Amino acid sequence: MSENRKMAFICSKGNLDMAYPALIMGWAALGVGVDVTIFFTFWGLDLIRKSRVDKLGLPPVGNASMRTGMMGFPFDVGIPQLVGVLPGMTAFATALMKSKMEKLEVPSVREMLEMLHDAGAKMYACKMTVDMAGLKKEDFLDVVDDIVTATEFIEMTEGAQIVFI
């Protein structure tokens, strides 16, 4: 592995299933000596908000991959969108995903962020969306290094491979 390899992840989604890709790939990258920077923008800010990080959800609506097989049933058919909108379905799907992750010993989002921080990843919140949502530095977890502009992010990730999620 080249000593100078750099990766930067842009997290723009706040759903539970969209929280993990950057965290897991970032962790894998750190493990083999790759420099990691993560930029949280738009809904991705939920991942690093103190009030939201433990409440990320997995809504089944609009997700064609969400089938009964995923839910632990012995048959694999699609779940009608109208079933997905029923009250409690998001909570149900979220709980199911969390229990499956727990069985695989995958840490929570909060814990993964701490692991990444301790392993040397740099994490930034996007200034424009922070302002848009009326948030402040103290609304974010301590693992967040700073609130930076898109320009600053682009400059600090010169030469990095950028992954947008």
Place this chain on the structure above:
Amino acid sequence: MPVRQFGALQLEVDNEGYLVNPKDWTPEVAEAFAKEEGIELTDRHWEVINFVRKYYEERGQSPTIRQITVGAGIPTKELFKLFPGGPAKKVARIAGVPKPAGCI
């Protein structure tokens, strides 16, 4: 397979420099590999190496970074400091076991 000399021992290594047969491993191998990685082994390094060896002997697979930090009680920050530049591969190589297959 290339062969490497460790003192009186001649051991097979793969193209990335990992021991081909984990049973060949001796503490001298760890010392030699660590030196190549620019790491001077301390007691704390040996705690990690011994944990990894034991884990591999018991389960037949290498522990991931997370399994090392949780299992050996070594904080993430410290593990990355002990084995700078990527503990996942470096620990496995020095401990003479295959690269871990898990993601976390």
